[in-house]
């Protein structure tokens with residue numbers, strides 16, 4: 001059997017660990033730019049505030065709410081503590097996301113789940129919900145429905161049917177909006193309808209990913225607990241650039257910042273890439289994504305920046321559009337040890353930068369082209385983001 | 396900026412609580428009672444740590460035209476540095492708080508806000524809240540270009 005541990009409103013709960021007076025209050029945690037709610041307490045949720053709601057819409061809904069600045073460094077501390085407790089309780093544990101773990105449940109009574117739950121609450125201070133089921137997908141579904149601070153078990157056919165009956169298929173993580181729309185065209189909107197559908201049909205409609213979920217919802221485990229993070233197919237860095245902008249210096253500075261972050265991640269995973277992709281999202285034009293082939297496999301700043309800056313004017317069309325989100329993506333990854341060397345390779349400044357920053361703090365030494373982003377670098381909290389928490393198997 | 400603050404009721408001694416009739420300031424939105432101090436309140440005051448003691452002082456000068464004190468509740472850090480307050484012999488103090496309010500947005504305060512205490516012509520102490528240009532984050536949150544000078548905290 002597989003267990004799934006999932007913290008209840010994790011960022012808020014993490015804040016309540018160090019600020020206990022926040023308990024019982026409507027609390028919202030704001031994202032990187034201070035604009036959007038990235039986590040809310042159940043009290044704030046009850047007022048109608050959703051994840052992703054901008055603060056100016058949340059405040060009229062929940063005027064008594066308290067709005068906090070996020071602190072991923074602190075959340076990671078608690079996340080690792082949680083992980084260690086689950087690891088002590090089970091020989092196989094997957095670090096799925098910052099506040100979720102899958103584990104091999106050798107003993108699947110409600111009692112053991114409750115014991116693990118209260119141990120995490122006592123030692124970490126964070127309330128979690130736990131689901132135990134024959135598959136990862138069912139375990140996650142049952143822990144979700146047991147929230148907050150609940151435990152649920154899917155033992156037999158009857159439990160499984162009860163869990164799936166009438167539940168929207170979008171509750172299953174892995175069924176995104178687009179796939180849900182495809183299923184809906186064929187009259188499949190609930191989990192029980194999905195599980196009862198023809199397997200070959202699901203495979204045809206949603207490929208192997210869909211078929212895996214079909215097996216999993218039918219109680220046959222096909223998705224294993226991954227103790228090591230699966231190898232990346234690609235690595236991406238980016239996100240919102242704050243207020244949308246068409247200032248070339250500012251947008252360019254964000255490209256530089258994101259390439260620096262990407263190079264850090266490539267260095268961490270000891271990989272390089274053959275392709276670089278730049279994706280721009282605009283407020284007033286359709287999204288554009290372009291790919292560039294690199295000269296040999298690359299993982300250093302200069303080569304990737306050159307490629308990204310080559311793509312920038314091509315992707316930024318029309319040039320008057322306001323850029324809102326940006327991603328730089330390293331694709332066709334290969335281990336540094338096995339990379340194709342270019343004939344024109346030069347020694348790297350990168351190593352010096354890496355050495356200085358690991359001593360002096362992240363971004364202490366950075367490209368001068370990031371100068372227009374005084375607001376971003378002026379705030380120490382921007383040095384650390386959720387994607388900087390390494391080792392998770394999910395985002 | 397910061398138009399009001401909230402402090403946990405548990406931090407205020409009973410004696411002070413009764414002396415200043417703080418019962419009217421009590422609110423409850425979580426597990427612990429809070430006291431709210433707003434610049435728009437009928438009685439304008441703030442908790443202050445002065446000479447190591449938690450006391451309650453009048454907040455700035457909201458409406459007394461006769462007084463020599465500046466008619467505001469805030470003191471710009473830039474003005475203080477430029478010496479514009481020197482003639483009042485300002486004393487730096489801490490305004491303890493757990494939350495602050497600006498443009499309807501409640502934000503968290505970890506320790507407190509920097510303030511100055513100055514005396515009026517009757518030797519009554521008044522406290523002014525020190526403000527700084529808002530950080531990018533604070534400005535996005537509250538849509539205000541000034542923020543309180545927070546102690547050991549960045550927003």
Ligand SMILES: [Mg+2]
Pocket residue numbers: 006007008009010099
């Ligand atoms: Mg969670």
